[in-house]
Amino acid sequence: MLTRRLALALPALIPGVAQAAFPDRVVTIVNGFAAGGSSDIAARIAAPRISQALGQTVVVENRPGAGGTLALNYIKRLPADGHTVVIADPSSLVIAPLVNPNVAINPAADFTPLSIWGTTPMVLVVAPDHPAQDVAGLLAWLRANAGRASYASSGIGSTPQLATELFLQKVPGGMPAVTHVTYRGGSQMLEAVMKQETGFGFSVLSSAAGHLRGGTLRALAVSGPSRAASLPNVPTMAEAGFPDFDLITWYMLLGPPGMSAEIQQIWSRAMAETLTDAPTAARLTESGLDPARPSPPSAAADYLKAEVARYGAIVQAAGDRLRG
Structure with missing residues (x-):
């Protein structure tokens, strides 16, 4: 018969068997911009409801610098255990690598997309x-x-x-x-x-x-295709004489590369519960963010791929004007 000590040790000895369930300690959402910015606001509004969904304390950690890429470079080197993730926007995740060859970030390879957070x-x-x-x-x-x-x-x-x-x-x-x-x-x-x-x-x-x-x-x-609900008297850029001006930004939750399917699903469920929670969604909307509809991690990955292609075309057309 297996002793209790050996039974407890087996998960660490057998490949593919998890050593601990996620989450088993404090969870950190890293934000690459200073406190008070849009991603910081979104993260701090949602953190209490995410904490409830995960059953663990969730904290928001600001790591500003290098246009948000400092935080992304930090995340991509961490263990893919789900306990530290990042909220990112197109400027740091997509545009910065396109306009600056010194930004060593590959959106497709360096992260595990988990959920679209919302758009604004x-x-x-x-x-x-x-x-x-x-x-x-x-x-x-x-x-x-x-x-x-x-x-x-x-x-x-x-x-x-x-x-x-x-x-x-x-x-x-x-x-x-x-x-x-x-x-x-x-x-x-x-x-x-x-x-x-x-x-x-x-x-x-x-x-x-x-x-x-x-x-x-x-x-x-x-800048969007229609007036914002919170600013009904403010025209769109199209109404102001700039037709076809349609540009929104988004926020996405990502983890380090190689995150297991099980941890991805746990995060996906937690975000779905958070984004469909009426009080949380109302606060996000009041802040100017339209909460995303719940979707699987694969949808976030597909969306990111499409955005890389879209912004790539815009940056190529702009040339050196986006480099300084």
Whole structure:
């Protein structure tokens, strides 16, 4: 008969047998941007409900730097035991590797996609006392301040930079001369716009929502195909004279590469419970994020593959303008 000690040791001795059930300790969601940004808000709203679903404490850890890629490089080297995952957006996961050859990230190979978290449009914002009252007014201001005007983003290859690039590309009569000023995260970028250190910027709505409600920023347009429910009086970029301007951002939960199917499914179920939880979904929506419909990890992987192809085409068309 097996002794109890030998029976307990067998899982460690037999290949393919798990040594411990996931999760068996604190779970960490890493966010690659500073506190107060859109991904940070989404993670902190959802963390308590994820904790309930997993039956373990869930903490959010901010590791800002290098446009969010610092956190991704950290995650891809960790054990694939499910206890440390990352919330990522297209700027760090997809765009940065496309525009910067020094970013050693392969979205397809370096991570295990677990769940789409949600989507949010971009919003074009200025300071409350900026002279531009609408997009046409901003264009007039840009032309009057050509060579002196600047815009803010959360980093090279960030979605705010990409949105601004598309906007400037579509300016009737040619692209005005505007300086790109980068900041470490979305909250710092918005603060710069509020203080008029820079003239304007595109922000994900979930980051700017509190400032817009509080009157410390003013919205000129949203980037999605329809008006945002939380900003019914703010036109779309298409309505403001920029047809076919349709750019939203998304958030995805990923783990290190090689995560087992069992752990993937545990995470997938936890995210499904979280995103369909009415109070949590309401708070995410209020923040400006549209919670994703529950889907399996394979759907997240397919979505990521399609986004790499889509952004690859945009970056190729923009050329060196997205590199500085």
